[in-house]
Amino acid sequence: MACASSMARFLLVLFPLACAKPWPETSGGSVVGTTLPASSGGVDVDQFLGIPFATAKRFEPPEDFHGKYPSGTVKASMWGPACMQVAGDPTQTYGSEDCLKANVWSPHQAWEADKKLPVMVFIYGGSNQFGEAEPYNMSALAAFHSVVCVSFNYRTGPLGWMAFQEDVDAKKSTGNWGVLDIQSALRWVQREIAAFGGDAARVAIHGQSSGASLVELQYVAPHSNGLFRGAISESGGLSAGSLATAVATSTAIAGSMGCLTSKHVANKTCLAAVPAVNLTRTTYVAGWSPTSDGVTFPLAPEELLRKGMVNDATIVLGAQTNDSNLFLFRSHTKDGLDQPNDHPDGALKPLSVMAYGAEVLTRVGPKFVKQALKLYPADSKDGIKNVHQLGNVESDQMLCGIRRRASWFNQARPGFAFAYRFDYWYTGNSNCTAVPNFHLPYLGAAHQDEVTFVLGQPNFMEDGSCCGIWGLTTPDCPHLERCEACYAPSRFGHEGYRAYFNDKEWDFAQTVGTFWTNVAGSGDPNCRDSPICGTRLWPKFESGEVTQNIVLNASLPGGATAEATPHGRPELCAFWDAVEEAKRPSATGTVYA
Structure with missing residues (x-):
């Protein structure tokens, strides 16, 4: 095949x-x-x-x-x-x-x-x-x-x-x-x-979630x-x-x-x-x-x-477009996060307008709730859309927090900050997608989706993955025997099966891996051995209205493109900046994450 x-x-x-x-x-x-x-x-x-x-x-x-x-x-x-x-x-x-x-x-x-190779x-x-x-x-x-x-x-x-x-x-x-x-x-x-x-002398540290x-x-x-x-x-x-x-x-x-x-x-x-x-x-x-x-x-x-x-040091920071969905949707599903269903949102429980408003209130406080509901309006006819909208609220809060910190990092060390938005997820349930059934498409580009491509292996976890990882079948993968030889059962709770990148995903993994390893090689994701190089696809972060970050998506030419503020809507980050500044402690204590 x-x-x-x-x-x-x-x-x-x-x-x-x-x-x-x-x-x-x-x-x-x-x-x-x-x-x-x-x-x-x-x-x-x-x-x-x-x-x-x-x-x-x-x-x-x-x-x-x-x-x-x-x-x-x-x-x-x-x-x-x-x-x-x-x-x-x-x-x-x-x-x-x-x-x-x-x-x-x-x-x-x-x-x-x-050889004195770069170190990740x-x-x-x-x-x-x-x-x-x-x-x-x-x-x-x-x-x-x-x-x-x-x-x-x-x-x-x-x-x-x-x-x-x-x-x-x-x-x-x-x-x-x-x-x-x-x-x-x-x-x-x-x-x-x-x-x-x-x-x-050429070491880059990288981490995911709390590791990040x-x-x-x-x-x-x-x-x-x-x-x-x-x-x-x-x-x-x-x-x-x-x-x-x-x-x-x-x-x-x-x-x-x-x-x-x-x-x-x-x-x-x-x-x-x-x-x-x-x-x-x-x-x-x-x-x-x-x-x-x-x-x-x-x-x-x-x-x-x-x-x-x-x-x-150089710093690169980013998150997925729908980063928060992986956790948020767990509290809004009927029978479990990864239950397959004919409808892509079939596992979600509808969220009423009133319940949606209450959820937003807990995230922004009474001072900002009216403005939040204008930026992220509820849908009176479709409660499923309200769950997705709440995901947008949480994910944008994270992405704008990253943009805000990138601005501070840039002020601390001008020219050494880079930001990204990872916008790719697994869109099919066949043997030839990166991690079939790891999560269903309705989650979007969610938390941890980038790790597979950073590490360059669809089964980056030792026990692997493939169709049937959760004991499920789909029309594209009705039989577990279609998967390659399975690994031994692991203490992580399930048997693992070999998974495959398709050609597009393989090329994308090489693009992402190159960006990441270049940070160790030169201190710049664009260049391998020297911070001076020809093509600069990934712009340095600049404070102000011209703020730039890169979008990473396997469907884009070359797997990446530059953009200004997330989703091209600067008013979103202006809003979240105000919310977070109002919450900022005046003394040593927990800071937003």
């Missing part, structure tokens, strides 16, 4: 190849990985999994790994354990506290050629509550863009973000253990990436300066919780476990002895997040940005 030939160009089959030459030599010793052969168009990739980059005691900063591997060698052929976290159900946990491991993908034997470092998301590096396969990005790729685990949930008064009294960082883990991983990259063929927010936080964290030259935020924000709230939440949890001091504050020594499972089960008690602690972040992150206190 047509898509099979496309897949043949980039599928990396996980079979080891014989390697006649030595493996990379790091300061800790030799790192023995696995070679993944690529078919025509790409190069073989050496994969290294589960490399220790730090150790960490509970509720303490990580200690960078500077030791030697046992016997002078580490076998890097298996993923390291996830950091302790819940597995959906808060009563179910998995992972380990010994979890600070890194993974590397590099073009075959790049270290011997002394990925930070996963998960609402700061969960997540791990394992599902994200970066081998295609390394194979087709001649870069070294890195991912790693970091602490999340209560073990990643609990804050303590005793740290505050000692003027130590607190409530940012996950942020400190990321900084430790980036220091490891600086020390060791040359051993894998990477150039420590952590990217933006690294951009304003003083101790991260010099650890990367580029930062890419995919559907993120710039936020950190208030120190007082974080300490109060941690104190309440400590009290529930009999771990309060005589002064009725959390006792870290006591909590260090509590089984990790017990602490992890409190994940959903609070909305865990990084903390404006006055040390890791001397000021609230937004204030650091607005005062121009940012690191010396």
Whole structure:
């Protein structure tokens, strides 16, 4: 079939190849990985999994790994354990506290050629509550863009973000253990990436969702300066919780476990002895997040940005056109988000005009609700359209927030900010679309849709995907046997099947991957090795009415085009700027995301 030939160009089959030459030599010793052969168009990739980059005691900063591997060698052929976290159900946990491991993908034997390739470092998301590096396969990005790729685990949930008064009294960082883990991983990259063929001077960090927010936080964290030259935020924000709230939440949890001091504050020594499972089960008690602690972040992150206190790097930020739909529609469906139906909106519950108005009110407040309803009017005849309109409200709020932050980033470092709007989604349910049935078309270009194309693999998650991933069939894919050989059942809850890019999607993935890797290569998404290049498809962000960003869509010529404000309607962002400015705190605290 047509898509099979496309897949043949980039599928990396996980079979080891014989390697006649030595493996990379790091300061800790030799790192023995696995070679993944690529078919025509790409190069073989050496994969290294589960490399220790730090150790960490509970509720303490990580200690960078500077030791030697046992016997002078580490076998890097298996993923390291996830950091302790819940597995959906808060009563179910998995992972380990010994979890600070890194993974590397590099073009075959790049270290011997002394190529000093650009380096892409990925930070996963998960609402700061969960997540791990394992599902994200970066081998295609390394194979087709001649870069070294890195991912790693970091602490999340209560073990990643609990804050303590005793740290505050000692003027130590607190409530940012996950942020400190990321900084430790980036220091490891600086020390060791040359051993894998990477150039420590050309590192870009990129993350998705809460991982994108952590990217933006690294951009304003003083101790991260010099650890990367580029930062890419995919559907993120710039936020950190208030120190007082974080300490109060941690104190309440400590009290529930009999771990309060005589002064009725959390006792870290006591909590260090509590089984990790017990602490992890409190994940959903609070909305865990990084903390404006006055040390890791001397000021609230937004204030650091607005005062121009940012690191010396390029920043790229954007989101999907319908980014919020993935989450919003879950609360407005009849029987589940991914239920197929003859009508494209068939799974949605209608939203009355009155209910729609109430939803808008909760998002903008009484001062702005009338103006919001003029910009985003309800439909008195079609309640389904009101659900979509509410999605527009939330997604535009996010896109305009990105535009606003891009303006501030540009003011802090003129000429080093770029913005995008990702506008492509999977429009069919056949074997030849990128991830059939990952979500139905009525969601539009929703949260996480870009990751497949950034990483260059339709089954970027380890267990893959294809028609039937949710146990469904469609007229285009009535039989699961039409999918290629299925992977083993995974702990992510379903069996995975191989999926395919069609030709248009394959070309689009190469366009997106090139933009992203260029940020590491030159600090400019338009250019590979130098910030000076001929064709500049992606304009730099400029403040004011001429603000420019790029739209990424597989159906566009070349996969991209420039635009002014999102949807070409500057009045939308003027409105959201006013709403957010009215909500902006005057002191350290949570900032919009």
